[in-house]
Amino acid sequence: MAKSNRSTRRSSSTKKKATVKKSTSKKKTTTKKKATKKKAATKKKAAKKVTTKKKAGTKKAGTKKKATKKKVATKKKAAAKKKAATKEKVAKKKVAKKATKKKATKKKVTKKKAQASRGKARRMTPALREKAARVQEILEELYPETPIPLDHKDAYTLLVAVLLSAQCTDVRVNQVTPHLFAEADTPEQMITLEVPHIQDIIRPCGLSGNKSKAIWELSQILLTEHEGQVPQSFEELERLPGVGHKTASVVMAQAFGVPAFPVDTHIHRLAARWGLSDGRNVVQTERDLKAVFPEEYWNKLHLQIIFFGREYCPARNHNADECPICSWAS
Numbered sequence: 001m002a003k004s005n006r007s008t009r010r011s012s013s014t015k016k017k018a019t020v021k022k023s024t025s026k027k028k029t030t031t032k033k034k035a036t037k038k039k040a041a042t043k044k045k046a047a048k049k050v051t052t053k054k055k056a057g058t059k060k061a062g063t064k065k066k067a068t069k070k071k072v073a074t075k076k077k078a079a080a081k082k083k084a085a086t087k088e089k090v091a092k093k094k095v096a097k098k099a100t101k102k103k104a105t106k107k108k109v110t111k112k113k114a115q116a117s118r119g120k121a122r123r124m125t126p127a128l129r130e131k132a133a134r135v136q137e138i139l140e141e142l143y144p145e146t147p148i149p150l151d152h153k154d155a156y157t158l159l160v161a162v163l164l165s166a167q168c169t170d171v172r173v174n175q176v177t178p179h180l181f182a183e184a185d186t187p188e189q190m191i192t193l194e195v196p197h198i199q200d201i202i203r204p205c206g207l208s209g210n211k212s213k214a215i216w217e218l219s220q221i222l223l224t225e226h227e228g229q230v231p232q233s234f235e236e237l238e239r240l241p242g243v244g245h246k247t248a249s250v251v252m253a254q255a256f257g258v259p260a261f262p263v264d265t266h267i268h269r270l271a272a273r274w275g276l277s278d279g280r281n282v283v284q285t286e287r288d289l290k291a292v293f294p295e296e297y298w299n300k301l302h303l304q305i306i307f308f309g310r311e312y313c314p315a316r317n318h319n320a321d322e323c324p325i326c327s328w329a330s
Contacts, residue, residue, distance in 0.1 A: 218243065
């Protein structure tokens, strides 16, 4: 019996030990699992941190790349702008140089013309004076009034009309100018029109390409250099595009009342026919007529001779015997 009890106690003790061992093993396994889980979580967290860091790095790199790209683009833009500005500056310099050269050439030509006009006039004789006085008497009798043939309202519209009258009749010019002046009758208005449009309007006057360009350019110059006003000197007028000595003389005489003797084809032809000039050129003819007629009558005589030439003394089919002046003066 005692033996049996001892055996039961040993068995119970072994069983208890086995249970404890099992419990300890289970605890160990749970701890191990927990440790593994914690390790895995830590690893995951570390991996997440790396991923976040990588993402941040990529984002930073992208931002940096973007900034670099923007910087390069800005630099390129600035360089292009600088290049364009330099190009424009060079072009402006070229234009200015060309304009200066043109101005200098024009000044030289004007100086030469002035020197030529200061040359010697035809030698005056009592017979020549008498002839001139008689011619003037007849012209005064036939044309006591001398209206300006070209329709205009001020110095600017007269300047444009005279420019258009080159190799064109006054009648034709007066048919064209109302259409032009209806659109632009001041320098300010004229430069708002396109040159081809001006050319279309003035086409009937002939040489429309050159004339339209000259009208636009002189309008621009009047605004930039003369405050929109027509200058009152031969030199300044003759510097304008399309304005020669004859045009300048007409404007000075008819717009500003300055004594001048503009010589056109009629006057040049008649002065030679009447023996008042040798007719070598218009410069010589102007010089001779200024010498033979009193200065206070130049402006009126200029128009009287034109009117007489058209009515009595044409270039072709002229009967000298029936002409009030050629019949005795030729």
